[in-house]
Amino acid sequence: MAVSGRFDEFVEITRSQPAELFSSLAAFTLERGQRLNQNWFIHAAFEIAATEAGWPVAETFIKSWLNYYNKDARDQTNRYPKVDKEQDLKRLKMTQKGIQTVLASLSPYEKSILDQMTEVAGDTDSLFTLALKLLAGHPLTGFVNSFVALGIGLSLDQNSWSARNAFQQLTTFNTVDIDATKAVEIAEKLRGDWQNWKPPSPNEWRQSRVADPDLYRPIDMDEGLREFSAINQGNMMQAMGQSREDYLYRDFLPFACRFEPNTAVKKTRQLLADLLSRTGLPLRQLIFNGLEYAPLITPGLATNIIARMVDADMVNALPEREQDILRMFLFEYIAPCLTPSEQLNCLINPSFGSDCLLNVIPSLKQQLSGSILDVLQAAVEESDYAAAYGALVASRYGNTPITLELESLILHFREAKSSKLRAICFDLAIHNNLKVFRDAHVQSDWSAHDADTSTYEKWFGSFLLVKACANKELDFDEMLKRIKLEMWLPAANHVGEEVTKKLASRFLFLLNSAIGVTKNQILPAVDITLSTIETASYPILSLDELCRDYGRFPHHKAIKQMSRMADDFDMRQKCLHEISDTFFKRLEASDARLFVEHVTISDLRMIVEAEPMIMSQILEALKQASSTDSMWLKNFMFVVANLVSKDMPERAVTLFKQAINTQGFVTYALGDDLTLEHQAIWASAPSVPMSELWCQRLLSSINDEALCREVNAAERFGAEKFIKAFVEERANNSSTLDQAYAITVAGFSVQSLQFIDVIEDYLNDAGITGKAAIKAKVAHEVGAPQA
Incomplete structure (x- = not known):
């Protein structure tokens, strides 16, 4: 008997015992592992719940499951992989504290509901998720009380992410409601004689393609500019969601940039100026979401931001876990506008974070050796390792010339307690080929196998040993003992044949x-x-x-x-x-x-x-x-x-x-x-078998985005001749589906200029070839530069 036949038979057996099925399924789902045949029980439950006779039974069990809760902290933490006793105990205590906090904060009404709920052990997250999936496609009105109980159950188990997502999707997309359906029917009858809404003009800005090189100025551009200029930037980027002002600014900005760039710059700078006045959540939202407009920051605004950061610590009122990254983001805003000395002052100032973001690196300017030297000498005297780290970052990415005196100071920090400070010293020694530093590193007992070294230190410290070996300053076998195994491949690239053969x-x-x-x-x-x-x-x-x-x-x-x-x-x-x-x-x-x-x-x-x-x-x-x-x-x-x-x-x-x-x-x-x-x-x-696989990759793409990605990969990695042959062969095929594939691939190709005749031959066609040709023509016109 086929597997599908066995399953159908299983469903028929369980259909006569639905209560036993749902009861067993609940027990299986609460277990930590998954039984081999558990999927059969799950699918059978959906089959039965979809029937008129089975839904009442399913409804009863769903309400029962949504009234379960698990407040056993040890049972919840057992879902995590074991690390060590100290960390496991720390996680257990955190979970216990969270559960006790929730229980203590319950209102009398919530406590009365909790008293009526059922405490269980096991994976309540999976059971809640299953119950909510079974509810999809059914009216939710009768489950209001159950959802209140579910909220308490979720709060007692903070790791129930799957159930939270399932509930969000259910309440967002489940539109089945008998009363609502009747209301829609009545509304349709009442609106029967109403005049239809007049569609907007295709020449208005909202209907226009701003990237079209042949686009004329929209007929309502002046009206749009007035609305755009009148936007109150104080209402933009205020919360997690988007306001009307956010949508209008986002939608109209490309048109303002194209037809009235001065207006676009003025409005955006007004928004950025709010960095000087905002506090709390609105400030956080502007910092995190306004970075794409940072090139419009002026030197004057940058100076004022520095003053506010240093004097008022503008992010101090925000959650502590976000303060450091917000400070680093602010430095990324202003770094391009600053002089080298101003950049150095920011990098050594904790007001701008404990590190700098990688995106800042291209904006860092060349620093004078004397400036770096002064900061490092002061850092040594005051044991200010944070300032030393900032100065070394400025030196590394500002391409500071390294003098012997500066190298001796860098050497001083080679044995600092901070792993990231040691790592930047190693990076500097590699970048500037510091012989004295490299010799000291070789003669030390540093090893990437030490437990207290960070990933960055292991990388740069190992690489410095590889450089020493390449310069015949370190024995080959000694190098291999001190670097991590994953560094062997970079070592082979630098040291050469000796490492490669080994x-x-x-x-x-x-x-x-x-x-x-x-x-x-x-x-x-x-x-x-x-x-x-x-x-x-x-x-x-x-x-x-x-x-x-x-x-x-x-x-x-x-x-x-x-x-x-x-x-x-x-x-x-x-x-x-x-x-x-x-x-x-x-x-x-x-x-x-x-x-x-x-x-x-x-x-x-x-x-x-x-x-x-x-x-x-x-x-x-x-x-x-x-x-x-x-x-x-x-x-x-x-x-x-x-x-x-x-x-x-x-x-x-x-x-x-x-x-x-x-x-x-x-x-x-x-x-x-x-x-x-x-x-x-x-x-x-290229070969016949590979051509078949390549063809399969193109034809099995699930949408235009995936197909474009495959064409891009083919031409980037050397299969452009195959793409050309694919287009030519399928364009001459009698199958309209093959022709549509050829046209679409031609539009995505960097060789599309060679295929323009293939695209234009089908522009006036009806059906899929015509639609493909229209899209391909757009892709050709706005795509990558032609080969």
């Missing part, structure tokens, strides 16, 4: 060891993205909530998540970082991290060129890897497939498909929404 000889052992480690590791409950930016020599890590079950279509965040209005946003972010830190701490002593994070196409190509025979052994190891191992090695599989695509195209395609169908948890971002997956696939050597 790494190649050990690489297969590392791979097999990593596979062995992953069998006993649990995947982190976060999605990790690694990216590189021009101003940082190390990969930047970002985290997002776990989302690995959305299937073909991408995950869309709930409204609260997108607007960051959820009360638990900060707690959620803290939890994500705790999970990530725990995960990487478990990997610290293993070889798996090298393959999870650090191996790129150029890295592996370098190793294979040093030891050509190793590739066949790598392929054999990947062939033996389990599906669990593949989740850890997904990016490595893309890299291997790319390198074997020339000599073994069929094997490469098999590896690519295996990696694509494997659910990973680390993404290598390359900019423009492209990833290592795009690079590996589209940079592969």
Whole structure:
């Protein structure tokens, strides 16, 4: 019997015992793990709830489930991975304190409701979520009291994020209400003879395409300018949501910039001037959301902001957790307008934060050696390590010439207690090739394996040892002992063949060891993205909530998540970082991290060129890897497939498909929404099997955005000839669907100038080819510069 037949039979069996089904499902859902057949119970519950006879039973159980609560702090904290006793105890105490605070703050009415609720142990978040999903498509009026109880249950378990999101979506999008439906019917009858609304003119600014190079001045432009100039900027960026003034400013600003730029500049500077008067939440909103207008800050306004920051500490009334980042944001606003001495004064002043943002670095100006020297000497005398750090940052990114006297002062901070201060000293020594500093570092006992070193210190400290080895100042084996394993690949790029051959000889052992480690590791409950930016020599890590079950279509965040209005946003972010830190701490002593994070196409190509025979052994190891191992090695599989695509195209395609169908948890971002997956696939050597895979990538794109991304990747990574052949072949096909694909790809291509005839031939067609041609023409006209 087919699986679908077995499921249908299961549903029929449970249909006669709905109460037993829902009761069992509640018990299963509260359990920490998930039973093998639990999905059958869930889907059967939805099948039964959708029937006229089954809904009353489901309704009774839903109301019962929404009246559950869990106030057992130990049970709640057991959902987190164990770290160490101290941190686990700290989390337990925090959870207990939170529960006690909620219980103490309940009103008499809420306490009476709590007395009628049922205390349970287990995963109430999953049960609440299931109950709310079952409610979708049904009137919610009869569940008002249950929702009050649900609110108490959620407040007693702050980690019930899934249920909170489900409730937000249910109350936002569930429009089923019998009374409301009747009201709509009555309203339609009453409006039957009303005159239809007159559509606006296509020549008004709201109906115009401001980016169209042929756009004439809209007929209502003067009226729009009067409204734009009259906007009260005091009502803009006041709260988490957007006001009428916010919408009008955002919508009209592009038209003002194009047709009346002086008016656009004047109004925007009026908004920025509010940085001198706002306090509290309105100030926070302006600082975080007005940064794109910072280039319009004038030197005079910048000077006044500095005065307000230093004299009044303008962000002191805001939440403590946000004050430091707000100070750094304000420095990013004003940095381009400041002189070198003013920038230095801000960087050493705690009023502008404990560090500077990476986006500030291009704005930092060259500092005089004497100015940096004076600040560092004062910092040594006063033990002001914060000022020393700011001065060294200004020196590093301001390209200060390093004198011997300045180098001796930098050397003084090499052994500072602050890890970030040591890290910036190492960075300076690398950037300026400081021989005296490098010798001191080599002769010290510094090692990246020390527990108290931060990620930045490990990176720059290891790299300084690599530089020393490349200059024959440090023994090769000694260097390898003192740097982290993930630094071996950068070391091979700088030291050369000696490191490459040693790494190649050990690489297969590392791979097999990593596979062995992953069998006993649990995947982190976060999605990790690694990216590189021009101003940082190390990969930047970002985290997002776990989302690995959305299937073909991408995950869309709930409204609260997108607007960051959820009360638990900060707690959620803290939890994500705790999970990530725990995960990487478990990997610290293993070889798996090298393959999870650090191996790129150029890295592996370098190793294979040093030891050509190793590739066949790598392929054999990947062939033996389990599906669990593949989740850890997904990016490595893309890299291997790319390198074997020339000599073994069929094997490469098999590896690519295996990696694509494997659910990973680390993404290598390359900019423009492209990833290592795009690079590996589209940079592969052309062949018949690869052409079939490339064609599949284009034809399986779920929307125009995804298709544009694939075309961009193809032409960026070397498959532009395939794109040209794809367009020419399908444009001459008799299938209108193939023609539409050819037209769309032609519009997205940087070669679209060569395909303009293909696009224009279909402009007057009806159906999908005509629509595709119109969109392709727009994409061609406003797209990238033509090849």
